[in-house]
Amino acid sequence: MLFDEDNIYFDDYKNINIENVNINRSKTLYSYEEGFNKGNLFKDLYSKYKNHVYKLNVSNDKDKLLLDIQTHTFALKDLNLYLDTHPEDQSILEEFNKIKNKLDDLKNKYENKYGPLCLNSVNSNKDFTWINNPWPWDIRR
């Protein structure tokens, strides 16, 4: 026998279902929040490791807004990769455009309140706010 019956690696492969990816099938997506928690927006590609499932929680308003931005940035990125190999998929392109608009709004809201996330959002005549802490690796406790 090639695989033991309880071989976890074999189970993984069954779940990944690589050979069944159908190029023109309309895709079923997780909600952006669930997809972000999982690291995968596409239901047919999701494959869990053992019982590892996590849900992000943040406490303050700033981190909530940032999490919302990260969630939408991720959704845009995951659809971006899908569209690279399925550029003809009109419904996913529509979804992509929807997320893009929402992300623009969220970023404007965040940057007006808490400072720039990218250099061309620096918007100040007295302080060069780009350099302000926190940087992404700074520890928030």
Place this chain on the structure above:
Amino acid sequence: MFKYEKMLEYPINVKKKDLKMAKLLCAQFGGPDGELGAALRYLSQRFTMPDERGKALLTDIGCEELGHVEMINTMIYGLIKNATVDELKSAGLDSYYTQHNKGIYPVDANGVPFTSAYIASTGNPIVDLQEDLAAEEKARATYENLMDLTTDESLLAPLSFLRQREIVHYNRFKELLDYYKRR
């Protein structure tokens, strides 16, 4: 050109010092199947992709991998930040400390420095994509090994996220490879 966004792809909030895990996580920074190698692999191979789908996919996944380097480094930095020299010693990081103090430097879990020998760029898109499929699978397996080695949820959540990205990347590379083979 490249632009920086001042945020992580996925939030990281390291809850406690853990030097052993910091050492092991180096595997996914400067190791043979790590994120730095992944970024360099795709961002180099993209130049000889034969059509617009390939040029786009390798660019976009390569950029995402740079974001993953940043996530791994954020974890390592957070895990060793408040360590004493004695703690570093007993975790086997005294040799690391000698050369790098607490600086972030690309080595694998055994302290072996990163080398571009870990990646291939053959100029042949079929060959390169086969390498990419293997690389994503090796990185996925490494994440699973790392997840077996900790119970800290502040590490497990980002590791679980990063593992899942390997699966998505694998599938996109596979779609591209199959598409090229059909043509």
